[in-house]
Amino acid sequence: MVKKAGVLGATGSVGQRFILLLAEHPDFELHVLGASPRSAGKQYKDAVQWKQTDLLPENAQKIIVSECKAEAFKDCDIVFSGLDADYAGPIEKEFVEAGLVVVSNAKNYRREPGVPLIVPIVNSEHLSVIERKLAVAKAEGKSKPGYIICISNCSTAGLVAPLKPLIDAFGPIDALTATTLQAISGAGFSPGVPGMDVLDNIIPYIGGEEEKLEWESKKILGNLTKDGTDFAPLSNDEMKVSAQCNRVAVIDGHTECISFRFAKHPAPSVAQVKKVLSEYVCEATKLGCHSAPKQTIHVLEQQDRPQPRLDRNRDNGYGVSVGRIREDAVLDFKMVVLSHNTIIGAAGAGVLIAEILKAKDMI
Numbered sequence: 001m002v003k004k005a006g007v008l009g010a011t012g013s014v015g016q017r018f019i020l021l022l023a024e025h026p027d028f029e030l031h032v033l034g035a036s037p038r039s040a041g042k043q044y045k046d047a048v049q050w051k052q053t054d055l056l057p058e059n060a061q062k063i064i065v066s067e068c069k070a071e072a073f074k075d076c077d078i079v080f081s082g083l084d085a086d087y088a089g090p091i092e093k094e095f096v097e098a099g100l101v102v103v104s105n106a107k108n109y110r111r112e113p114g115v116p117l118i119v120p121i122v123n124s125e126h127l128s129v130i131e132r133k134l135a136v137a138k139a140e141g142k143s144k145p146g147y148i149i150c151i152s153n154c155s156t157a158g159l160v161a162p163l164k165p166l167i168d169a170f171g172p173i174d175a176l177t178a179t180t181l182q183a184i185s186g187a188g189f190s191p192g193v194p195g196m197d198v199l200d201n202i203i204p205y206i207g208g209e210e211e212k213l214e215w216e217s218k219k220i221l222g223n224l225t226k227d228g229t230d231f232a233p234l235s236n237d238e239m240k241v242s243a244q245c246n247r248v249a250v251i252d253g254h255t256e257c258i259s260f261r262f263a264k265h266p267a268p269s270v271a272q273v274k275k276v277l278s279e280y281v282c283e284a285t286k287l288g289c290h291s292a293p294k295q296t297i298h299v300l301e302q303q304d305r306p307q308p309r310l311d312r313n314r315d316n317g318y319g320v321s322v323g324r325i326r327e328d329a330v331l332d333f334k335m336v337v338l339s340h341n342t343i344i345g346a347a348g349a350g351v352l353i354a355e356i357l358k359a360k361d362m363i
C-alpha cells in the first residue's frame with residue numbers, strides 16, 4: 001500500500017530534494033507540505049524558489065503549503081523534515097508527541113538517548129531500537145507510538161560509508177583524519193553562501209561541522225547498549241577522529257580526503273581493502289528497497305577520480321564513490337570519498353530509511 005508522506009521545510013535545499021525523490025515514488029505519495037509562516041497558504045509553486053536542475057514535479061505544484069503543525073499532518077504515515085535547525089526542535093517534538101513518525105535532517109535530536117542516528121547504507125541495524133519500542137507497545141496493547149529517526153550530517157555520511165565494511169572485515173579503526181571539500185548546497189538557501197564569498201575561493205570554516213563529523217561518526221560506527229534500548233558511541237580512546245572542513249565552489253557533492261589506521265596489525269593490503277569495499281552490499285539493497293544503490297560503494301581506479309560533477313550521481317546519488325586508495329606514510333591508508341550531500345547525505349537518506357521502515361513493517 002502507498003504511504004502518505006509529509007515534508008517539513010519543503011521549500012528549502014533539502015526539502016526540494018524530498019519533493020523530487022517522492023513525487024514519483026512507488027511507495028509514497030506527497031500528502032502535506034510544510035514550511036515557514038511566510039510560505040504557508042500559498043501554492044507550493046509560488047512559495048518555493050525552485051533551484052533544482054530537474055523541473056518542479058507537476059503533482060507538487062498546486063499543493064497548498066501548510067504551517068508546520070501536527071494537526072495538518074495527522075493523516076501522514078511518515079513525515080520527512082528538512083527544517084531549519086533553529087525551528088526544528090519544538091516542531092519535531094510536537095509531531096512525535098502527536099504519534100507521528102518523523103525522519104529528520106536537522107541536528108537537534110541526533111545526540112538524544114534512544115534516537116537512532118542513521119546513514120541507511122551503513123547502520124540500518126540501529127533501527128532495531130525503534131523496532132523494540134514498537135514491539136513493547138504492541139505487547140502492552142498500546143497504540144503505535146510516534147518516534148523520530150535522525151539522518152546524520154551530510155559529510156559524516158560520506159565519511160562512515162567506506163569505514164563500516166572495513167571495520168566489519170578488519171576490526172576497529174583507532175585513528176582517522178578527514179579534510180572535507182563541501183558543496184554550497186550543503187549550506188541551504190536561506191541565506192545560503194553568497195557567490196562573492198565562494199567563487200574563485202575556498203572558505204576554510206563551516207560552523208559546527210568538524211565537531212559533528214568527530215562525534216556523529218562515533219555514534220554511527222558504535223554499538224547498541226546490552227539491553228538494546230540505546231546507543232553506545234565509540235569512545236575517543238577507541239577511535240580518535242580529527243576533521244577539517246572547507247566550503248568550495250561546487251553545487252552538489254561533498255568530497256573528503258581521509259586517512260585512517262586499523263587497531264590490529266599487520267594491516268590488510270590495498271587489494272584487500274578494495275575487494276571489501278567493492279563487495280559491500282547494504283541492508284537496503286538486500287531488502288530490495290526501491291532507491292537502494294545497486295553498488296553501495298564504487299571503487300574508482302582512475303587516478304583523478306572521484307570528481308563531484310562526474311561521480312555524484314552514481315546510483316542516482318545513493319551510492320558513494322571512493323578513489324585513490326593507497327597506503328599512507330603516517331596512518332595505514334588514505335583515500336578520497338565523494339557522496340551526494342543532498343541525496344545520500346540528506347533527503348535521499350530519509351527516503352531510503354523510510355523504504356527500510358516500510359519493508360520492516362515499522363510504518
Ligand SMILES: NC(=O)C1=CN([C@@H]2O[C@H](COP(=O)(O)OP(=O)(O)OC[C@H]3O[C@@H](n4cnc5c(N)ncnc54)[C@H](OP(=O)(O)O)[C@@H]3O)[C@@H](O)[C@H]2O)C=CC1
Nearest residue numbers: 009011012013014035036039084085105106186188189190
Ligand atoms: N543542505 C544539506 O546538504 C543538508 C542539510 N541538513 C539539514 O537539513 C535542514 C534543512 O537544511 P536546508 O534545506 O539546507 O535549509 P534551507 O535554509 O534551504 O531550508 C530551510 C527550510 O526551513 C523552513 N523554515 C524556516 N523557518 C521556519 C519556521 N519558522 N517554521 C517552519 N519552517 C521554517 C524554510 O521555509 P521557508 O522557505 O518558508 O522559509 C525552508 O523550507 C537543516 O536542519 C540542515 O542543517 C542536513 C544535511 C545536509
Ligand SMILES: N[C@@H](CC(=O)OP(=O)(O)O)C(=O)O
Nearest residue numbers: 105106107153154182186187
Ligand atoms: N553543514 C552541512 C549541512 C548541514 O546542514 O549539516 P547538519 O544537518 O549537520 O547541520 C554543510 O554545510 O554542508
